[in-house]
Amino acid sequence: MADSIFPGEQPDRLEEECGVFGVYAPGEDVARLTCYGLQALQHRGQESAGIAVGDGSTVIEAKDLGLVTQVFDEATLAGLGEGVVAIGHVRYSTSGGKASWEAAQPHISAIDDTLIALAHNGTLVNTNHLRAQLIDEGEHLRAGTDSEVAAKAIGHLTRQTHHLREGIRYAMENLEGAYAMVLASPEALYAFRDPHGIRPLCIGQLPEGRGWVVSSETCGLDIVGAEYVRDVEPGEMVRFTAEGMVSEQAVPPRPRASCIFEYVYFARPDSVLDGQSVYQARRAMGRILAEEAPVEADLVLGVPDSGVPAALGYSEASGVPFTDGIVKNRYVGRTFIQPTQAMRQLGIRLKLNPLPSVISGKRLVVIDDSIVRGNTSKKLVQMLRDAGAAEVHLRIVSPEVLWPCFYGIDTDTREQLIAANMTLEEMNDWIGSDSLAFISLDGLRASLADAGHDGFCTACFTGDYPVPIPDDVAKKSFLTRKDFEAVYAGEVS
Template sequence: MTSNVEKYVRPSASAGQDAPEPDDKLHEECGVFGVWAPGRDVARITYFGLRALQHRGQDSAGIAVGDGKTVLVRKDLGLVTQVFTDADLSAMPGKVACGHCRYGTAGAKGWESAQPHLSMINDVIIALAHNGTLVNFDSLRHELIEMGIPFRSNTDSEVAAKLIGYFTQRGHRLRTGIAHTMRMLEGGYAMVLVRENALYAFRDPHGIRPLVLGKLDDGAGWVVASETCALDIAGATYVREVAPGEIIRISDDGFRSEMGCRPRTPANCIFEHVYFSRPDSVKDGSSIYLVRHNMGRRLAQETPVDADLVISVPDSGTPAAEGFAEESGIPYGTGLIKNRYVARTFIAPTQELREMGVRLKLNALADVVRGKRLVMVDDSIVRGTTSAQIVRLLKEAGATEVHVRSASPMVTWPCFYGIDTADQDQLIAANMTLEEIRDHIGADSVGFLSLEGLMACVPEGVGYCKACFNGEYPVAIPRTFYEEKFLPGYEPNNLNPVSAESKMNLEDVLNLEEKEN
């Protein structure tokens, strides 16, 4: 079997294929994974880590491996299992690796948007895996282009890689280049970077995007990942979260941590608790499953209903549905069966497939729901399209009433920090009243968890970004970035100004560092 492992060249690829239409969920752009483990099969460890993070991105996947001399990369469109063969992994021996799985968003399609992103710093190859969005990447990219630095894509990940390269060439240390870059970036990001002999991990100063650190159980190395569920499959023990603004470096010289930039007001993405993270992950010391279970209990307290059976929209709505049933005393049952073999496709759906809609993924158990008044619990309602299809499905199966409950507050504001929220005019809660939403999706009643209720369920003492619920953005959004993204009458509230360094040109940042030292 021939391996498709690539070096610093662009392979032929199926760029330009249309991504599927957005569904009724928010999607984070990606999951990242990194491992330092000399003597271990780091490519396969990364492969299984990405399998654990597949829910965070299903459009492309990639792995980069450093073998002490160079960096090899394999990436392509598709699921992790579709991109990598056994021959690919066997052809990528090394001591350090990073991986990436991505959910494609508008404006960044094709092979070049797949990660890790490769870049050259003099004769050193680096591979960067990035989860998040840089809100000032356009101005940074323009400045780099003006300086004669070429680009192969329009992604913010390449901007970060080129900035790191620029500062590293002048500071002569990769850690210095990363630190300078972090001072200029605005937005939410968690990044993992490998060179031929070292692993780096760093996180935005607000901690918006998640990143955790683990140690392999046999003491053979270290792992970083978007979620703790990826540490589990890699055989690593959770150590701690990567701190906001922190840079971690792991190499033959050992483990080293330093602050790349000053930490700012903590603003962890609260949607990790609502939807993104797997229920078996742990975040901020709390089980994601138990948090969602408690959200369901609180939802039952806030939006009671007289019904015969509580069902969930599998799988993400299940913990909350169980909590709702426990608190309300209404029996919990399985009313919907999920087809787990429906993967994302790069073939544009036909009109017939669009009309089939949710039936490709879900089917109602008529014998369970027939003649019943149902409480249908989902993790969130974003656009409303899927909710309407499921309600219709359940009523066609014989349900007499369907009362829809969302275990998250109303999503009324776009996100600019790494979630694919559509323009505000596509968010159902920003356009309709509760009664209008009920009529639009065909439900007998609709209820949402309050923001106060959600905050009572998540871990205390942790700062959160709640912008998708209340429009209060922890990182200032440039007007050019959100132009025409908001409905009339909506104005974002920027809680913090951008850093002074992010407004400087590149040379000034270098001079500032020299003065401080």
């Protein structure tokens, strides 16, 4: 069989769309605080970065393609001036298409003579409908992103109600999908979240009451010294001004559906989501997986970085020693320096390298967070065998990814997902591992016992979508490779 079962050089990870950060702190260097916050959230998106600052009278923005440290230097931060409020964004493109300056955020929009800036984590499923509606009502849209649609909807409704708070509330009633958003006006910070709470968003306070901070993850609060206060609740809108923090339930909450993959892979291990330590959750996943899928082995290895806490848990529960048998090159990230074809063929070795002196002749249990398209797992297994491993047993701390995500992750169709197109035995044979096992969905849920709720979105495992997917999107996206072959053969319409 060919080296890859999927066309193109698509990423073999579930890629998170973005991270958002906001601060309201008169008298503080809000642009610099936001820059620090974005560096803490860099793992959530590495294609572009942007910061918008409100100084009481207007909003100024700087954004570009690249990592936070590539986009913002001292001169760029100084150019943003002194302000009372700032928001920031790091992006990985999904619904907005390829990386481009126009799609970078925050998105600036005008409401008559007032500028606002909006940053969005997630994906709206009714973007096409809202865009057509706004155009019919005289709005001009250019960027082609759902973030622009949200900003234009807020502006349009604010003109009708004459209050930004009302414009946001009415917009939230019309937005469908996943959104954790921060918005800056010249003098205020707003934070709001979809009624299912699909994407995370938390609130912190700077020391001595100097200001407020909003972040996709608590690691963004930690880096600026803010104390965690609470999460933004599903359907809630929070406003930060000189009068302090004011909250309202803008839209009624719906059944809770927080993305369960945040705990598996997206979030940093030092973050806390809904009261659940991500690190401890991953360690628990490993312990549960050891009970569900034991195997005789000499060593347990974790694929850096997200697989390491789970590997420690697997080792604890199984008694098989843990070792650092794979070294990660932390200076190879998502950059805009394109490797040569010869370098691309090295594939996974650009980021990971095994230690033959540790693993040669050993039977290995290798813990990873997920298998999406399977190409990375196949190369990883071969790399470990080349380094002398006697056996390679893959253990995955998420269930099989069988369905695409429409809420901010870059899986477009079932055709791309190996588990939707192969049996477990076929996957194991194709990848080349000695055995392959996934944690059960019940086991994954059990690892999140400390979360403040039990409502998680598991659509990528079950196909049970908390927000209905429009038919024109679902018809193509739900087809497997066999379905496509049947279509091409004229067997189905």
